[in-house]
Amino acid sequence: MRIVVTIKQVPDTNEVRLDPRTGTLIREGVPSIINPEDKNALEAALTLREQLGGEVIAISMGPPQADDALREALAMGVDRAILLTDRAFAGADTWATATTLGMAIQRLGQFDLVLAGRQAIDGDTAQVGPQLAEYLNIPQITYVREFAIQDRQVKATRTLEDGFEVLETALPALLTITKEANKPRYPTAPGIIRAYREQTVEQWGIQEVQGDPEKLGLKGSPTQVKRSFSPPPKEPGEIIQAAPAEAARQLISRMKQRNLL
Amino acid sequence: MDFTFSKEHQLLRRMIREFAQQEVAPLAAEIDLEERVPFETLKKAAQVGLMGVPFPQKYGGAGAGEIGYCILMEELNKVCGATATIIGAHTGIGAMAIYLDGTEEQKQKYLVPLARGEKLAAFALTEANAGSDAAAIQTRAVRDGNEFVLNGSKIWITNGDIADVLTVFAVTDPALGARGGVTAFIVERDFPGFRVGTKETKMGIRGSSTAEIFFEDCRVPAENVLGQFGAGFLTAMKTLDVGRISLGAGCLGGSQAALDMAMDFAKSRYQFGEPIAQKQAIQWMIADMATEIEALRSLVYRTAWMMDSGQTGREFSTMAAMCKVYGSEVLDRCVDKCVQIHGGMGYMKDYPVERMYRDARITRIFEGTNEIQRQVIATNLFRKVGLRLR
Ligand SMILES: Cc1cc2nc3c(=O)[nH]c(=O)nc-3n(C[C@H](O)[C@H](O)[C@@H](O)COP(=O)(O)OP(=O)(O)OC[C@H]3O[C@@H](n4cnc5c(N)ncnc54)[C@H](O)[C@@H]3O)c2cc1C
Numbered sequence: 001m002r003i004v005v006t007i008k009q010v011p012d013t014n015e016v017r018l019d020p021r022t023g024t025l026i027r028e029g030v031p032s033i034i035n036p037e038d039k040n041a042l043e044a045a046l047t048l049r050e051q052l053g054g055e056v057i058a059i060s061m062g063p064p065q066a067d068d069a070l071r072e073a074l075a076m077g078v079d080r081a082i083l084l085t086d087r088a089f090a091g092a093d094t095w096a097t098a099t100t101l102g103m104a105i106q107r108l109g110q111f112d113l114v115l116a117g118r119q120a121i122d123g124d125t126a127q128v129g130p131q132l133a134e135y136l137n138i139p140q141i142t143y144v145r146e147f148a149i150q151d152r153q154v155k156a157t158r159t160l161e162d163g164f165e166v167l168e169t170a171l172p173a174l175l176t177i178t179k180e181a182n183k184p185r186y187p188t189a190p191g192i193i194r195a196y197r198e199q200t201v202e203q204w205g206i207q208e209v210q211g212d213p214e215k216l217g218l219k220g221s222p223t224q225v226k227r228s229f230s231p232p233p234k235e236p237g238e239i240i241q242a243a244p245a246e247a248a249r250q251l252i253s254r255m256k257q258r259n260l261l
Numbered sequence: 262m263d264f265t266f267s268k269e270h271q272l273l274r275r276m277i278r279e280f281a282q283q284e285v286a287p288l289a290a291e292i293d294l295e296e297r298v299p300f301e302t303l304k305k306a307a308q309v310g311l312m313g314v315p316f317p318q319k320y321g322g323a324g325a326g327e328i329g330y331c332i333l334m335e336e337l338n339k340v341c342g343a344t345a346t347i348i349g350a351h352t353g354i355g356a357m358a359i360y361l362d363g364t365e366e367q368k369q370k371y372l373v374p375l376a377r378g379e380k381l382a383a384f385a386l387t388e389a390n391a392g393s394d395a396a397a398i399q400t401r402a403v404r405d406g407n408e409f410v411l412n413g414s415k416i417w418i419t420n421g422d423i424a425d426v427l428t429v430f431a432v433t434d435p436a437l438g439a440r441g442g443v444t445a446f447i448v449e450r451d452f453p454g455f456r457v458g459t460k461e462t463k464m465g466i467r468g469s470s471t472a473e474i475f476f477e478d479c480r481v482p483a484e485n486v487l488g489q490f491g492a493g494f495l496t497a498m499k500t501l502d503v504g505r506i507s508l509g510a511g512c513l514g515g516s517q518a519a520l521d522m523a524m525d526f527a528k529s530r531y532q533f534g535e536p537i538a539q540k541q542a543i544q545w546m547i548a549d550m551a552t553e554i555e556a557l558r559s560l561v562y563r564t565a566w567m568m569d570s571g572q573t574g575r576e577f578s579t580m581a582a583m584c585k586v587y588g589s590e591v592l593d594r595c596v597d598k599c600v601q602i603h604g605g606m607g608y609m610k611d612y613p614v615e616r617m618y619r620d621a622r623i624t625r626i627f628e629g630t631n632e633i634q635r636q637v638i639a640t641n642l643f644r645k646v647g648l649r650l651r
């Protein structure tokens with residue numbers, strides 16, 4: 001089995017704070033992490049490798065700092081880590097991101113399975129997985145909470161809003177993995193030290209992916225950011241300044257006044 | 262000068278913090294109440310390589326050095342002093358003695374499985390009549406052909422009843438005493454004549470086991486002599502030197518946890534119509550805790566850095582003793598203030614603060630009391646100016 005896992009480095013939203021003055025996100029000093037559901041995808045790939053043998057390759061497109069996300073993947077146990085980084089890739093929308101990832105995966109030669117996270121916690125579109133499957137022209141199963149592989153067939157259970165759906169398809173295929181799928185393993189302590197001191201993260205630029213610059217980055221993005229703005233700040237809330245019991249009394253009487261209770 | 266942690270140490274801390282919060286913290290109250298060793302946690306720690314953090318990877322360790330090991334002790338002690346003590350006695354002194362003074366064969370045979378967490382270690386020096394005065398130990402080792410025969414007993418040995426491998430100190434020449442008459446041995450629990458005695462009931466770190474052990478004509482192969490024959494006292498002191506840094510790191514973690522809890526509580530507890538954090542009396546306690554914690558952090562990691570960069574002379578030894586004294590006393594003051602800020606809540610068993618207060622007290626006593634550490638510090642200082650203290 002040759003399994004490719006796409007991982008995105010994202011800001012740890014647990015640590016993101018709002019600037020009380022401007023209402024925008026303070027990104028400075030916020031630690032970067034592997035997108036949580038990409039860790040579920042990594043776990044699924046590593047478990048599969050333990051069962052069937054083979055190789056797990058982690059790929060990320062991002063700025064040079066995304067190196068840290070790939071080191072963590074190495075510390076979890078992946079065999080190979082590739083960082084797609086180049087000025088020409090910058091400013092990509094979801095389609096250009098999927099195109100870049102797709103080209104890189106084609107350069108790897110043969111593969112059996114591509115696993116992506118369901119959704120990134122920052123961009124939040126859940127589009128890259130499906131677009132990547134389209135680019136590679138392989139079947140896709142999204143929102144996977146459970147799957148098994150037998151005789152080069154993958155059988156997967158999808159989480160839908162009102163139930164589950166079981167689908168089957170032939171390899172090679174792409175699955176997007178949800179957080180219900182598993183509990184990601186910890187990177188190991190010796191793995192962390194090796195990842196930084198002995199192992200390498202391959203860096204691929206536009207040359208290595210043999211990409212057409214017109215199809216990548218900002219130029220290759222059909223979606224253009226016209227304007228970016230913070231949503232107008234909400235009406236300031238009111239804090240009832242009183243001891244808890246008194247505050248609760250006041251809150252209840254206010255809610256009654258507005259017919260909320 | 263550069264005070265930043267390397268990227269690998271940053272990721273190591275993130276991973277250990279997650280492990281501590283998810284695997285260690287949920288059991289902390291239970292193992293304290295039941296006086297139960299959390300074997301299930303030790304197994305998980307072994308799986309992620311946390312039982313041999315400072316040792317090189319060729320000996321089964323993580324290769325994260327003393328700095329990495331201090332990060333482990335700091336993070337574990339934030340959530341559970343007992344679990345940290347078990348791993349500390351195993352890695353920081355039991356296995357550490359073999360790493361520092363073992364032969365290549367001994368390291369392959371013993372250190373590798375210990376560092377991988379397949380086996381558990383202990384460090385056995387203290388006896389009923391030899392606490393601070395460790396040179397007064399009476400356990401005897403007499404040569405008999407290719408073996409040594411050990412007779413005597415040790416008390417208060419952390420992991421003593423559950424360890425597979427013990428670093429044991431015994432007298433090989435009573436006439437020479439500590440200078441040439443004490444030898445260190447690697448003893449396996451299955452050696453004939455090794456027996457476990459009673460397990461103590463303690464004030465704190467109750468999830469760790471502290472036991473009495475006996476040697477009754479216990480036969481130890483001569484190849485299990487650890488370090489130079491007759492130089493066991495040096496092995497003990499060298500090992501304890503190193504252990505003092507990570508002990509300080511553990512105190513740093515405990516102190517930080519006490520500060521974090523005290524601040525959370527001071528923010529949410531209302532008296533006189535406002536959070537108690539509005540009272541200057543509380544603010545000053547918080548400010549004092551935070552200030553001492555930062556001073557301790559610098560001391561601990563600078564000393565760990567000295568060790569990792571091979572600067573292990575007398576100054577290092579002095580600094581290590583300072584880590585132990587200052588660390589344990591900062592912890593003492595921090596948990597005390599934390600209880601005080603919590604008021605009656607800090608005295609109740611429903612809250613981790615009460616356990617932290619009990620767990621903290623041992624750090625001023627074991628691995629050399631603070632009185633002995635001050636003696637080490639002063640002796641080293643006066644020696645520099647030409648005065649030998651008695
Ligand atoms: C706040 C924000 C809003 C954005 N809004 C839009 C928008 O509306 N339309 C648009 O076209 N673009 C948008 N972008 C840009 C674009 O979304 C990202 O640059 C793109 O790389 C990933 O999209 P996503 O974060 O939504 O990922 P998703 O599609 O939610 O991610 C799904 C999975 O795809 C894989 N993946 C995603 N990105 C990468 C990567 N760089 N490297 C490796 N694997 C990856 C991961 O496995 C991930 O779990 C936005 C970016 C941000 C930060």
Ligand SMILES: Cc1cc2nc3c(=O)[nH]c(=O)nc-3n(C[C@H](O)[C@H](O)[C@H](O)COP(=O)(O)OP(=O)(O)OC[C@H]3O[C@@H](n4cnc5c(N)ncnc54)[C@H](O)[C@@H]3O)c2cc1C
Binds near residue numbers: 385629
């Ligand atoms: C929970 C626990 C776990 C332990 N684990 C281990 C272990 O794993 N391995 C091991 O070998 N030992 C272990 N010990 C033993 C520990 O190291 C000793 O308790 C410690 O060294 C002090 O010895 P003592 O208790 O006999 O006190 P004593 O030496 O009797 O001291 C009593 C008091 O006198 C003071 N004092 C003694 N001598 C002097 C002096 N010269 N100058 C000034 N003051 C002095 C001491 O500081 C102390 O205040 C453990 C102890 C405990 C309680």
